[in-house]
Amino acid sequence: MSSAAVILALAVAAVMILGFVAARWGHANLGDLEQWALGGRRFGTIVSWFLLGGDLYTAYTFIAVPALVYGVGALGFFAVPYATLAYPIALVVLTRFWTVARARGYVTAADFIRDRYDDRGLEIAIALTGVAASMPYVALQLVGMRAVLGQFGVLGAAGAMPALTVAFVLLAAVTYVSGLRAPALIAFVKDTLIYVTVITAIVVIPARLGGWSHIFAVSAATLASRPRPSSLLLAPSQYFTYSTMVLGSALFLFLYPHSITSVLSARSREVIRRNAALLPIYSILLGLLALLGYCAVAAGISAKDTSSIVPLLFARYFPQWFYGVAGAAIFIGALVPAAVMSIGAANLCASNVFREFSPQRSPVETIVAKVLTLVICATALLFVFFVPVPYAIDFQLLGGALMLQVFPAFVMGLWTRWFEPKALLAGWACGLAAACAMAYDAGFTSNYTLHAFGGTLTGFIAFYSLLINLLVSVGGTLALHAAGVASGGDRTTAADFA
Amino acid sequence: MRRRGWYLLLILPFVGTLLPPLYNRAHPALAGLPFFYWYQLAWVVVTPILLGIVVVFTGEGDRV
Numbered sequence: 001m002s003s004a005a006v007i008l009a010l011a012v013a014a015v016m017i018l019g020f021v022a023a024r025w026g027h028a029n030l031g032d033l034e035q036w037a038l039g040g041r042r043f044g045t046i047v048s049w050f051l052l053g054g055d056l057y058t059a060y061t062f063i064a065v066p067a068l069v070y071g072v073g074a075l076g077f078f079a080v081p082y083a084t085l086a087y088p089i090a091l092v093v094l095t096r097f098w099t100v101a102r103a104r105g106y107v108t109a110a111d112f113i114r115d116r117y118d119d120r121g122l123e124i125a126i127a128l129t130g131v132a133a134s135m136p137y138v139a140l141q142l143v144g145m146r147a148v149l150g151q152f153g154v155l156g157a158a159g160a161m162p163a164l165t166v167a168f169v170l171l172a173a174v175t176y177v178s179g180l181r182a183p184a185l186i187a188f189v190k191d192t193l194i195y196v197t198v199i200t201a202i203v204v205i206p207a208r209l210g211g212w213s214h215i216f217a218v219s220a221a222t223l224a225s226r227p228r229p230s231s232l233l234l235a236p237s238q239y240f241t242y243s244t245m246v247l248g249s250a251l252f253l254f255l256y257p258h259s260i261t262s263v264l265s266a267r268s269r270e271v272i273r274r275n276a277a278l279l280p281i282y283s284i285l286l287g288l289l290a291l292l293g294y295c296a297v298a299a300g301i302s303a304k305d306t307s308s309i310v311p312l313l314f315a316r317y318f319p320q321w322f323y324g325v326a327g328a329a330i331f332i333g334a335l336v337p338a339a340v341m342s343i344g345a346a347n348l349c350a351s352n353v354f355r356e357f358s359p360q361r362s363p364v365e366t367i368v369a370k371v372l373t374l375v376i377c378a379t380a381l382l383f384v385f386f387v388p389v390p391y392a393i394d395f396q397l398l399g400g401a402l403m404l405q406v407f408p409a410f411v412m413g414l415w416t417r418w419f420e421p422k423a424l425l426a427g428w429a430c431g432l433a434a435a436c437a438m439a440y441d442a443g444f445t446s447n448y449t450l451h452a453f454g455g456t457l458t459g460f461i462a463f464y465s466l467l468i469n470l471l472v473s474v475g476g477t478l479a480l481h482a483a484g485v486a487s488g489g490d491r492t493t494a495a496d497f498a
Numbered sequence: 499m500r501r502r503g504w505y506l507l508l509i510l511p512f513v514g515t516l517l518p519p520l521y522n523r524a525h526p527a528l529a530g531l532p533f534f535y536w537y538q539l540a541w542v543v544v545t546p547i548l549l550g551i552v553v554v555f556t557g558e559g560d561r562v
Contacts, residue, residue, distance in 0.1 A: 074534060077538065080542060081515035083542075084538075084541055084545045085515060087546070087549055088511060088545065088548075091508070091552065213527075213530035216532060233524060234534075236519075238518075243518060246515060270557070270558070273553045273557075277546050278546070280545055280546040287538070288539075291531075291535065
């Protein structure tokens with residue numbers, strides 16, 4: 001085996017052991033859902049910073065963002081302002097959600113929907129949206145892991161899938177046993193490795209390529225001469241696209257079940273508030289990493305699948321042993337979010353979809369959630385075995401648009417009970433249908449071109465479908481109120497939000 | 499309640515980054531990075547500072 005493969009194997013074995021040891025952290029009864037799924041709601045600022053950072057900045061992010069910049073130029077840089085604007089939104093929204101969730105004992109966002117609107121249909125709709133958006137995201141983590149394994153020559157293409165299966169079965173076992181404590185502990189290793197790798201890359205690689213001025217000059221020429229030319233700057237027709245991509249993505253980042261799960265594991269409101277200010281440190285890293293896309297252009301790296309440009313860049317400029325460290329960073333960087341995503345999706349199923357079976361929180365609910373994480377991991381693995389990679393990415397793009405459809409009911413619902421649940425459900429359904437139709441029509445890209453009033457306007461599908469959702473939710477509520485229908489059910493009180 | 503005013507600071511990053519015509523330029527470059535790139539990277543640094551100010555000045559003295 002090469003030294004890189006040895007380092008990767010050792011690192012993965014070490015974090016798996018760490019994951020099992022995590023079960024003993026705090027001597028908790030892991031048969032209790034809040035202990036298993038939310039780590040007992042006792043994580044402080046530092047643990048939350050590592051867990052949320054480890055969870056939001058997935059291995060796939062670190063591969064896909066430079067790949068996008070490599071592929072489309074300036075437009076691909078949208079991830080950087082997006083990962084910045086998400087935090088002011090998080091500070092305001094998540095602080096309020098955390099408060100009501102602690103007061104009322106919520107494990108998921110859909111728990112809040114049930115209490116706030118007393119509408120079973122809306123609760124299930126919100127829960128299933130989270131599950132549907134999480135599945136392809138877990139699968140993409142596996143794609144990232146496979147990309148790393150595929151790069152290690154000894155294993156080869158034939159060895160990659162069995163190795164991936166072993167790693168994922170271990171991950172499922174660790175999650176089953178230790179719950180959220182496992183990714184929380186492993187995140188310390190993951191984030192440290194990612195920081196070391198990215199900082200090294202951003203210091204070493206541009207210097208080897210002759211500095212940023214040179215890299216940008218070469219990139220400008222190369223991008224312009226491609227069959228589908230792009231540029232270092234946005235075309236005026238891309239302004240609206242860029243802005244809607246930034247705003248739309250910033251709005252849905254924290255709606256994902258894995259974000260919610262990590263947020264609810266925080267010990268206090270102050271932990272959330274502090275992390276809203278401290279987490280953007282990861283975005284600085286992401287911004288520097290995005291520029292590696294241009295390094296790959298300048299280095300003349302070409303790949304059929306752009307998601308392998310980062311591993312290829314590392315392979316070319318890092319010594320063999322450090323390439324092993326970088327591979328471990330990406331690989332473990334996929335394990336942490338995959339674990340939290342499967343826990344988040346399992347919580348939604350156990351707490352909101354199957355709740356009819358156990359109206360009170362009971363040990364049965366925990367068992368359901370634990371078994372469901374195994375089911376979700378297995379499904380994601382099958383997905384990677386049988387679904388071609390481009391489809392996985394398409395589903396993921398659609399996933400963001402789906403996730404944003406919970407915004408009116410969930411985020412606006414944190415401040416107002418004005419909306420009628422039936423209108424919100426109609427808005428959700430219309431937004432969902434519109435997102436799917438636009439994605440289909442646009443050939444599964446993230447932007448859709450509107451033709452209206454003799455002009456065209458290309459914008460983010462998630463953003464357009466949210467507008468449709470809002471329109472229907474507001475219109476429906478006005479219509480229901482005009483017809484004298486007003487649902488009164490709301491089990492939350494003003495004191496729960498204080 | 500007057501302390502809520504600090505939250506208005508958080509509007510700045512939105513104004514600063516959601517209007518691409520403001521910064522879609524190559525010059526002035528900084529350390530080889532075109533303006534478009536270093537300007538947006540600057541917001542990644544400035545935003546957490548603004549967030550930090552808001553968090554500190556609207557602190558509730560909660561147990562951490």
